[in-house]
Amino acid sequence: MIQKIIFFFEMKSFGVCKWWARKLGISTSKVRVGFIYASFIALGSPLLIYLIMAWVLEHKHYFKLQRRRRNTIWEL
Numbered sequence: 001m002i003q004k005i006i007f008f009f010e011m012k013s014f015g016v017c018k019w020w021a022r023k024l025g026i027s028t029s030k031v032r033v034g035f036i037y038a039s040f041i042a043l044g045s046p047l048l049i050y051l052i053m054a055w056v057l058e059h060k061h062y063f064k065l066q067r068r069r070r071n072t073i074w075e076l
Helices: 002-012 016-024 028-041 045-058
Strands: none
Touching: 016 028, 016 045, 028 045
16 A cells, blocks of 8 residues: 555656756765655745645746757858
């Protein structure tokens, strides 16, 4: 039963901690523990920040700027 619950949350996670861990170059578990401690200290406000970041990561294709590939001097 517990394994099913853990599997559900791992499959539905948004990847915020994993993204931050890759950006900072540290392990994912340290970022998760940091979010947990921050949630206890700040009375849950990091949870709101986490959900906002999850929404942005889920919809990041809307925020990416479309870069045009510039022609080089050899392609003119």
